Amino acid sequence: MSGAFYYQQMENPDHLGSGDAGASGHRSMGNGRNGNGRMSPNSPLKLFGQAKKNINEIFKDVLAFISDADSFVEGIERSGFLDDVQCSEEVKEYREKVCGIMEVLARDHMKVVFFGRTSNGKSTTINAMLREKILPTGIGHTTHCFLQVEGSDSNDGYLLTEEEPDKPKSVQSIKQLASALSNVKLKENSLIRILWPKNKCRLLREDVVLVDSPGIDVTPDLDLWIDKFCLDADVFVLVSNAESTLMQTEKNFFHKVSSRLSKPNIFILQNRWDISAFEDDVEMVKQQHLDRTVQFLCDEVKVMDRKDGTDRVFFVSAREALASRLKEQGTPTPTGVLQEGFQERLFTFANFERVFEECISKSAVRTKFEQHTNRGKGLINDLKTLMEDILQKSQTQIQETTSSRREMADELDYLEKQLLLLTNEIKERIKSMVEDVERKVASTLNDEIRRLAILVDEFDRPFHADQTSINLYKKELHSHIEDGLGRNVQAKCSAALISAVEKTQNEMIARLSDLLPEEAKQQVHAVLPKRDEFEIAYRLDCRNLCAEFQEDITFHFSLGPMNLFRRLMGTNRFGIPRQPYQYDSIPRNIPMTPQEPRQFPPQQDNSEMLLTVLSLGKTLGQRSAIGVLVVGGVVYRAVGWKVLAIVGGMYMLVYGYERLSWTNKAKERAFKAQYVDYAGSKLKLIVDLTSSNCSHQVQQELSSTFARLCNQADISKSKLEEEIKNQDEVISQLKQSADKSKTFRNKAVYLDKGLDGFKERFLTPI
Template sequence: MSGYVTRMEEKAPQMGQGDAGSSGQRSLGNGRQSPSSPLKLFGQAKKTVNDIFKYIAEYIVDVDSFVQEICQSGCIEGIDFQDTIKGFKEKVKGIMEVLGRDHMKVVFFGRTSNGKSTVINAMLREKILPSGIGHTTNCFLQVEGGTDSQEAFLLTEDQPDEQKSIQSIKQLAHALSSVKLESNSLIRIVWPKEKCRLLKEDVVFVDSPGIDVTPDLDIWIDKFCLDADVFVLVSNAESTLMQTEKNFFHKVNERLSKPNLFILQNRWDTSVYEEDVEAVKQQHLERNLEFLVDELGVTDSKEGYERVFFVSAREALVSRLNQDKGTPTPTGTLQDGFQARLFEFANFERKFEECISKSAVKTKFEQHTQRGKKVTGDLRALMDKTFMLSLEQSKSKECERQEKADELDYKQKQLTLLTVEVKDKIKSMVEDVERKVSLALNEEIRRLSLVVDEFDQPFHPDPALLTRYKKELHEHVDNGLGRNVQNKCSAMLKSEVEVTQAEMTERLSALLPEETRQLVINSVPKRDFEIAYRLDCRSLCADFQEDIEFHFSFSITSLMQRFLGRKGARNLILGFSDTVPRPMSMTPQTPVSEQYHAPVTHDGEMVSTILTMFASLTSRTTVGSLVVGGLVAKAAGIKVIGVCLMGYLCLYLYERLTWTNKAKERAFKKQYVDYAGSKLRLIVDLTSSNCSHQVQQELTSTFARLCHHVDMSGEKLSEEIKQLDKEISQLHEVKAKAKVFRNKADWLDKELNSFTEHYLKETVL
């Protein structure tokens, strides 16, 4: 360490009062000129690598279009890297956005009032940033070079497009200003490039508030440090390195791998008042090296000596301001031995420029160059794969097409045979269903009286109550007959339908590809098929009119109706014969009461003849009736006639007294059974036909769905055959394009290798 200080002191007398800057060279104070600035290397490398990545981006766009065409046409199988190419496109786009940054970034950190702003002002050779005693900088200040502007201005985060006067920086950024910005706010100071060599070479300086005034260090790191190329820790030579400063750079080191860090022991001009300056410098140097090498591990011991500098930013700023104005530095402004401190500051700038140039080229370009090589290499492999696939599949497409054509022909023939067979099966089953339902329904109609007798609702002859009674009876008969027919037929018919459906599914699914067979089987609805019989007794018996009035069974009219029939008795009583043919209506309107008695039998022909004669005589005149009565009385005798009349009267009274509600209910149900039975017999054929139609519809729909899947499979095969024809014609074109893209990937890889040889290896040297 003492040797290092001695060398600095030996060089100090050779220096003048400062260093002069020009656009490409620097004066070192003894007449020697430094070589061209190493910062120019960054601009050249940036332009070259941006051009290369522009070619890569255009290449990826062309490859993506090429692959999209292949995927849309489907002429090659195994092209499954569309997303990979899109990922390459996004990756290169991100790289180009990063490469598009037009600066090398250096960030200054340190505790409050350590002189960060003064250091930046000295390096810029202009008093741009506010500085002074105490807490001065309230937020982050970024100094960058303007493009064409000759005037400096400010840009703030809340109004990024509004240019503000450079004079307002004290109001916005000074800690003593009434305008308080957040500590993580950023003010951009756009300074004319022509006024500062460093800004002209695309260097950006970022000044920060003191790291001891806010706990939001993580926010600072995320917002301002992740893209920094060099960090400068400005420490106060009057105190040792504080834990606050160490903690901050430990956090930075965790987020960035080995950041480039310089430590400036500022205000070293106060060392003139120390008795043992060397011991103090040695102490600072050891602690700084321990922090850089042992704690952070960002450098080794040898390089660490070139990362710690003992300077006075105030003296450097004063000297350079007066030198640029061409005026001598005021007496008493600089302390004794200032030449060594000015040289140390210039030495820091030289090391800083070398470091930031190498670091920026390496950190910004080396990793992206490797990523670019990886992208071009992967793209070449993909294009080579496409080329080989086109060669291989061109030989197999014809065989595949022939196989699919044979498969399609087989399916069409089998489907034709199965269609004929299934139609015959459905026809036979429909006829069987119609027969079974007809037999079951006729049997239930014969047992209709049992169903009616099961109806046990209270009966009353009142018309209002009787209407409700008939409504409930209709519903009872409808449910009873439907339930009985369903119990006899549904289970059997359902089983037959399910067996037939399963057979059709099995036969037709055999024509489907293996990968879709189970899917089609599962897609056939597994619903419970139920036959709806739809008897609807309420509509059928809506015209039913009951006759529950008392009728003596041995009256003259009843006897006539019993032996002659209702029609014959009516003709006999009314005195005319209905012999004229009358048109028959579609719906018989004969009252129900006319259907209750059986027709006359042959055994009653004699009685019928007598009654006919008797009725004929009595219907003529009253005198005739008296004559007939006299003859009968004379023949049989008065006593016999009296006894007969008494028995006849007793029989009448018996029937009249036994004509109760129960008897009326029996008569009502008997009439209802006769009427409903006659109506239900009329719809037996219609109901059985309807049930068979339901079975036919169920089986036909199932077969149609299965045929649809087979047809879809056939259509798919036809489309695949057409697609294969199209692919075969496209394979040669794809092969030629893939070869061109493969060769272009080789050319881009060579360009990246050339960039690495020319720039990255030189920066290492």
């Protein structure tokens, strides 16, 4: 059979006959590829791409969900309206974890790592799978460092090294950088990334990454290699030399791998099986290799059962497969002669690829995405629990805050109603007390005016008739009368009035304190004035009131015509009618307010008329001397001269007595009598004004006290109103928090179902 026939069979294996010795049991080895070697739409490798796209979309939603939740929780903590919520750091950790998962998902690929002893054909196997001679091959120790072949969207391949990750190099430089025979080779634990065009290789198009390694028998740093290159591998392919059994070095490597990874997927290629064409008892040797390999996989490393172990061992010739796929001229063997079993080994290699593709696709989906899916579900469930906790706390706090707000509203309503009633009551009380003060002060002041003569008599200062002394005497008398009246009125009124004011203030405090909360009661006494600060001032101002007083201490005969005329007219020597001091004659029913001065009724004063009459009488008296003589003549004729002489003598005696009695003391008595008459009449004019002024002082004191107390009540009202407003704001925010947390909880349930759907679709075994 010519080599061209084998090329045709490898390109279109479905045309192989069922009777072909090499085709038995391998008829399905072409599943997933069409006749031109491209991936079929039903290729197992498509599963990984679909799963990757699906889970990336889910985690985008998860990230958006957690980002919104992070902002939500951070806003709750910043506002502080919800108690015992300190989870923003926890949510931020969730977000960071999801970002880390998405970063891994974005670069996740199906990774297969090829290991084996030196010169077992690892690089040749990879080249055969890539259908390109990309990696350097040769006799002995060829690959000196790790080579990772991955897909690129560019049309040309290039290299990237760890030392210069941003500086692409030509693919041809791989021989100098990776070959053990090169003088410029990299370190054994270095990685060279080979970016090969995806359009040239079906495996790379489906996110498969192939990693070639140096021989595990040339370095003691297996632990470092495993940690650096193997922990994210989906499949391990041990390329063994079929000319010998499994070596302890190879076993030690996989013992180390299985200690770090839970049941790694392992394929064992018994390479160079083409040597079996020159050996006897091939089937016995093959069975021996198979038994020992299965025993290693199942009993020593315990990564699978015996049935699966048998399916993971393949007897192949990577060199024959590569030569066949490169379509080299001539026969695909080094000797140019077809060796026995060539077709079977090609089919076995193709079957390995088929099983490998199914395994790596399922394994990658499971190893890459199952853990992320479970972690995502865990994060979502944790966040759902967190949102349920916030929802429950919000609802509980809404009930508590609503109850507290209702109590505050009732307290505010009660305070407003009681304060209104108390205000009306206190106003009536102040009005009544002001009227009492006005009556009491007016009555006391009238009593003192009646006793003004006594007060004037108590004034004991030297009296002299000269005008300068009289002016000084009047000035001191003004001060004496003002101080004496004020002192007497204060002694009779102030104590009782101040006591009544204090009693009223205490009642105000007691009544208002009952309406205020405990913390406000402590402030009530602090805002009130001290008891000794209030004092009623009786402003009489006698100096200005009696400033126009003009004394008359010249001698006036009591039986003189002018005095007789005044007595007849009922006026004093100042022309002012004599009136009794009657308190009841003073009008007191005129309402007064602090803003309006007391309006007094017009006085019935005939002083001007009386002065006119007196002046007229004096003039008539001066001009009727002749008339008097005439009258005297008539009397003389009527009574006789004796009677007239006796009467005239007596008249003269009385005149002489009064004239001799008109001493400095008599002048002082006359002065004081005149002052009592004048000051009394003037003081009576200001009784109502003074009493009104005193009542106004009391009204101001009580009103000011009550205003300060009401201010404390207003402060308490304002605090209650502010607290109610704050409670309304808190309730509103709590309701928003409850609604948002419920939305987040439902979103978490939706995302959790999405991950469940992903698991059911991609991770549940059929």
